[in-house]
Amino acid sequence: MLAPASAVSSARATGPPLLEVRDLQVDYLSPRGPVRAVDGISFSIQPGEVFGLAGESGSGKSTVAHALIRILPPPAVISGGEVLVRGRSVFALSDAELERFRWREVAMVFQSAMNALNPVMTISDQIEDTILAHEPVSKRMARERAAALLETVGINSARLDAYPHQLSGGMRQRAVIAIALALQPALIVMDEPTTALDVVVQQEILHQIEALRRELGFSILFITHDLSLLVERADRIAIMYAGQIVELAPSRDLLDDPLHPYTQGLMSSFPSLTGERQHLTGIPGSPPHMLHPPSGCRFHPRCARVQPSHRRIVPRLREAKPGHFVACHLYAAEPSGREAVRTGGRHG
Amino acid sequence: MAEPAAVQASTNGGSPPVLEVRGLSKQFPIGGFFGRKQLHALEDAWFSLHRGAITALVGESGSGKSTAARLVARLLPPTSGEILYAGIDVLQSESRQASRTYRSKVQMVFQDPFGSLNPVHTVGYHLERPLRIHDKAGRGDEVRERIDELLQTVGLTPPRDFREKYPHELSGGQRQRVSFARALAVEPAILLADEPISMLDVSIRMGILNLMARLKDERGIAMLYITHDIASARYVSDETIVMYAGRMVEGGRTDAVIQGAAHPYTQLLLSAVPNPKAGPSTYAGGRSGLPSLIDPPDRCPFAARCPRVMEICERQMPERSQVTPDHWVRCHLNTTANGPAASVSSERR
Numbered sequence: 001m002l003a004p005a006s007a008v009s010s011a012r013a014t015g016p017p018l019l020e021v022r023d024l025q026v027d028y029l030s031p032r033g034p035v036r037a038v039d040g041i042s043f044s045i046q047p048g049e050v051f052g053l054a055g056e057s058g059s060g061k062s063t064v065a066h067a068l069i070r071i072l073p074p075p076a077v078i079s080g081g082e083v084l085v086r087g088r089s090v091f092a093l094s095d096a097e098l099e100r101f102r103w104r105e106v107a108m109v110f111q112s113a114m115n116a117l118n119p120v121m122t123i124s125d126q127i128e129d130t131i132l133a134h135e136p137v138s139k140r141m142a143r144e145r146a147a148a149l150l151e152t153v154g155i156n157s158a159r160l161d162a163y164p165h166q167l168s169g170g171m172r173q174r175a176v177i178a179i180a181l182a183l184q185p186a187l188i189v190m191d192e193p194t195t196a197l198d199v200v201v202q203q204e205i206l207h208q209i210e211a212l213r214r215e216l217g218f219s220i221l222f223i224t225h226d227l228s229l230l231v232e233r234a235d236r237i238a239i240m241y242a243g244q245i246v247e248l249a250p251s252r253d254l255l256d257d258p259l260h261p262y263t264q265g266l267m268s269s270f271p272s273l274t275g276e277r278q279h280l281t282g283i284p285g286s287p288p289h290m291l292h293p294p295s296g297c298r299f300h301p302r303c304a305r306v307q308p309s310h311r312r313i314v315p316r317l318r319e320a321k322p323g324h325f326v327a328c329h330l331y332a333a334e335p336s337g338r339e340a341v342r343t344g345g346r347h348g
Numbered sequence: 349m350a351e352p353a354a355v356q357a358s359t360n361g362g363s364p365p366v367l368e369v370r371g372l373s374k375q376f377p378i379g380g381f382f383g384r385k386q387l388h389a390l391e392d393a394w395f396s397l398h399r400g401a402i403t404a405l406v407g408e409s410g411s412g413k414s415t416a417a418r419l420v421a422r423l424l425p426p427t428s429g430e431i432l433y434a435g436i437d438v439l440q441s442e443s444r445q446a447s448r449t450y451r452s453k454v455q456m457v458f459q460d461p462f463g464s465l466n467p468v469h470t471v472g473y474h475l476e477r478p479l480r481i482h483d484k485a486g487r488g489d490e491v492r493e494r495i496d497e498l499l500q501t502v503g504l505t506p507p508r509d510f511r512e513k514y515p516h517e518l519s520g521g522q523r524q525r526v527s528f529a530r531a532l533a534v535e536p537a538i539l540l541a542d543e544p545i546s547m548l549d550v551s552i553r554m555g556i557l558n559l560m561a562r563l564k565d566e567r568g569i570a571m572l573y574i575t576h577d578i579a580s581a582r583y584v585s586d587e588t589i590v591m592y593a594g595r596m597v598e599g600g601r602t603d604a605v606i607q608g609a610a611h612p613y614t615q616l617l618l619s620a621v622p623n624p625k626a627g628p629s630t631y632a633g634g635r636s637g638l639p640s641l642i643d644p645p646d647r648c649p650f651a652a653r654c655p656r657v658m659e660i661c662e663r664q665m666p667e668r669s670q671v672t673p674d675h676w677v678r679c680h681l682n683t684t685a686n687g688p689a690a691s692v693s694s695e696r697r
Contacts, residue, residue, distance in 0.1 A: 056549040198409055199617065200408065200620045232622055262551075266550060269550050271554075271580055271582060271583035273606060281554060282552055283551035287549060
């Protein structure tokens with residue numbers, strides 16, 4: 001079965017999705033021609049769901065995050081597709097609507113908390129700013145809420161008047177999360193939120209995020225290169241490779257039965273701390289350069305199970321088992337995809 | 349401090365170490381010109397490197413692991429301590445700086461493969477220079493042959509595809525392989541690898557670790573592997589040393605340290621590693637807080653965060669004691685639980 005955009009949603013989805021991404025396409029305009037960083041990806045996130053987007057550098061995962069809150073810097077342009085939040089198109093919002101939409105509907109936490117905070121403003125001023133810009137409350141009220149938010153993310157409110165440089169990396173990242181929570185958004189986009197932090201601090205913050213999510217009920221789009229972080233925390237995971245989603249499944253399913261050779265390779269790239277020491281191979285070769293992506297299946301130059309037709313035909317994301325989608329010719333009766341469709345069109 | 353027996357008790361069944369580090373410390377003055385405060389980046393480090401073995405130094409940022417590597421590479425002068433190469437204290441015999449001989453024996457690979465290669469030179473040039481400077485090849489064809497051999501060794505094949513390439517034409521993993529090839533050019537006995545995989549994509553990290561394992565097996569190179577990733581240390585190393593706040597707090601045969609972690613910090617570190625195959629995270633949580641490296645008092649640096657802290661931890665840094673013959677720890681719990689007989693700090697060879 002082919003998967004139309006709307007079908008790539010949670011198997012247990014009952015109500016309408018909070019976020020829907022349909023055939024999103026993003027190009028970077030370069031002097032040597034446009035580079036398609038995101039090539040027609042679709043997924044949706046339910047209220048309260050933690051959705052993981054995993055991929056290596058250059059896979060387009062961060063570009064997706066930037067596109068769906070419309071903060072893509074030039075020369076990147078959204079060249080196709082749609083992003084809907086509660087059924088409303090994000091790309092159709094006016095500037096004023098967009099301002100309300102960011103922070104209130106969708107908030108973001110980015111990788112380098114060190115750079116996300118303004119170094120010459122106190123933590124409290126930065127949280128208050130966010131509140132005051134969106135809500136008609138007094139300065140005093142905003143400060144009280146800032147104090148409560150800091151406590152929520154595990155920072156003593158005595159640090160309210162601290163400047164960012166007076167806080168450790170972990171605390172700064174917590175402060176950024178406090179700002180993201182300030183207006184109680186329905187979705188928080190987290191792009192590598194703990195990558196720059198030490199493992200112990202990373203675990204502390206992830207635990208805290210999970211506790212907050214259970215309490216406040218927001219959804220999370222969690223973007224990372226570290227699949228091992230997602231498997232424990234996400235409800236569903238999408239794996240990106242060279243601008244496309246190659247596999248999408250509930251996390252347990254993805255861990256127990258990864259279908260795409262790329263996902264299988266990723267899974268065998270993490271040495272374990274328990275059991276016998278095993279020889280791991282990782283994946284041969286390197287991620288492709290997006291200026292000249294490989295033809296056909298983009299993973300074919302690194303794939304051990306490649307067939308001649310895979311070099312020509314782009315596989316489609318299709319449902320291999322209930323709720324488990326994969327874009328790989330190995331799981332189709334016969335290779336079919338974009339080229340096949342085009343050929344079919346000519347004959348039909 | 350007396351010489352800890354564990355420095356000698358290696359995993360290598362008694363072969364003499366290629367390199368031995370004794371009581372190595374590094375302090376950085378801070379607080380401006382008149383400042384008298386010292387940042388204790390590395391305190392009293394003892395370890396040795398053996399032929400055909402990988403020793404991993406595991407720790408978080410600020411634990412002193414990179415400082416240790418830089419001191420051994422002699423990119424920094426230590427405040428005190430000894431570095432013995434082939435039994436001779438190189439800090440005494442070459443007190444001013446590392447000689448060409450020392451550099452030809454001890455090579456380093458850095459974390460950032462994007463910053464450690466010169467963008468205006470080809471891969472071939474990067475490999476040719478050390479060959480010429482250290483007289484490892486004659487002229488013309490011989491140099492070319494050696495370059496091809498080096499590229500082959502690190503898995504950049506066929507060599508002709510890589511010789512004339514510039515760093516920007518290579519992926520991160522390929523660049524890191526060039527860094528290894530460059531280090532190997534002088535036929536070193538010791539390789540210091542400072543976080544060689546942390547900036548690489550997940551799918552190509554294992555390739556680099558496997559390369560390290562191969563170099564150790566095939567060429568008998570002694571390796572120091574600096575990492576924050578204890579799972580990768582388990583994968584590739586024979587011996588593991590855990591560092592915290594400039595101190596080596598636990599060490600020994602890798603399996604002994606990871607399977608039988610005795611230090612509460614090592615236990616915390618292990619529990620924080622995401623391990624999807626083992627089911628939900630076992631991370632128990634801990635009191636956070638960064639240890640201060642500035643003029644630290646004489647006590648266990650982990651005391652403030654330790655769930656099993658005792659009164660003695662606040663006023664005395666524990667000495668090394670053996671957990672098993674191939675596993676030591678610097679923790680008062682080990683000595684109080686097993687009695688003072690377990691302490692081997694007075695036992696000298």
